[in-house]
Amino acid sequence: MSALVRAVGVALAAVLLSGCGMAWLWNEPVHRAPSATPVATTPEASASPLDDRTAHPYTGALAEGATCVRAKKRQLADLEDIGGVGGSTTYPVGVLVRANAGWWTVAVATRTTGDGDVDPYAFFVTSYPTYADDPDHEPFAWQLASTGGDAAAKKALACVKKLPVPKLPPDPDSPDSYTGRLAKGAACHAVSAKLLARLQAVGGVGGAITYPRGTMVHANGRWWTVAVATKVNPNSLGYTSDNVDATALFVTNAPSAGSPAAAVSFPIKSHASDTAARKALGCLN
Template sequence: MRRLAGLLGAVLAAVLLPGCSLAWMFEDPPPASPPPPLVTSPPPSSSETPTPTPTQSTGKPYTGKLAKGATCVKLDADQLAEAERIGLVGAAITYPRGAMVKSTGGWWTVAVSTQVHQNSSGYTEDSVPAYAYFVTDSPTLGLRDDPSDTSVLWALSDDAGEAAAKARACVKQIPLPKPKLDPDDPAGYTGKLAKGATCKAVSGKLLDHLQQVGQVGGAITYPQGRMVRANGSWWTVVVATQVNPNGAGLTAENVPRQAYFVTNAPSKKASSTGKTVSFPLNPTKQDKAAAKAKRCLEQAG
């Protein structure tokens, strides 16, 4: 690349400066000094396993064999990000988990699982291999502060070799990280009671809102309710139901005495740009916040 850049510069100078001849451009240029060792190299272009030069590696060829006594080493977030960079992925395809094992010759074999996200490039779980493989001569994957570090990390074209198989088995033992949910995603509600949570009365405005969420009103109304702080920005609410005269056959005997809801409305300030989310709740026995809110309503009478 340096010789190419110099050649292009010389051509430009020859065109711009009068009296310069292009004849010398076709003579062999003097030998250039060798480039510095590569820190990393791109994935191999053929199916053959590459053998880095001694200046880029341990000096021994990579055979794919497992080192004696090799154990699983889990990759951290920085190492996974480095593998994504070398694997030329990211956004549409990511590596959520990975592991490495010691190979013979001072090498380390790396396996990562792939995860396909929504994309417009046509990538699907059927078209993307479930695992990707790499080889490195550094257990840190070259993540060092020393600028003179010449560690290498390159992609394997397949999973050939017992070391790759072992690394893949290690990855399978690592649970997939839980996806990061939006704070307003109902899936993030756990029913865990917030530390120091106390009983709070439900305002008339919120009761009207919950009647809309519960799709009641007229025949059934919510005259009062109590709530407690749950996990995150969520509040667990229990409201008392009141059955009013109606022609739908609804009575105090066939309508539950309480109704349960989850809402983040009390956590939203007037200036907040976040959306208000409320939804009905069918509490489980493990829902501590719902149990606490029910006791609060019963104590209120």
């Protein structure tokens, strides 16, 4: 074997014995991104929240400098859940007062539309305003069965008694719920002959005075405001175009009512704040 062949053979033997492949011999090394296998770790056990009902029991003592804070709607809704009410019985207003430690005493006024006797006020204890965002404390809330000599409850009660209780919203089909506000995007619509006849009955006319045409616009809620033109027919009652208004205004929920029996209609007089009446009159004329 020639010297050249022997030299090549020695080089190949060295390569094979070293574990390298031919790619290393003839090409540039191939670089690969390093890979890592994540190592599973055991999370540290978190400390249990401190139960302040045991560590710092509620005593009902009034905190120094405590003042009354009006309860928010969301807080009142939460207290209704805790008190097991809602529906016919609600808490329309309430007051919070800072008591001992992180506790707050709450007095709420009650309102019911159902049967049976309901206490005019209810009382609760909560630490949510203090610890709602504190991971080391778990907020608690409960209803007080009795207040006894609870100074914080007495102060909260005195404050809540000074708050006006909002009136219940009227039934959507009660005339009291009509505001005269024009519904967004409201357009004028012609009044049907059937509705005109119904409005004549509501207006106490017919025969001598009739409503030959009318326009209506959507007002607040289910209500529609209607402007009708009046027509004075030959009569022996003394009605003329000189003593009868050329137009009349009504409010009705007939287009929104589920059935004729549920329809409510009543007359109104136009006034400056009734934007629906002004639009209906403008369309009629």
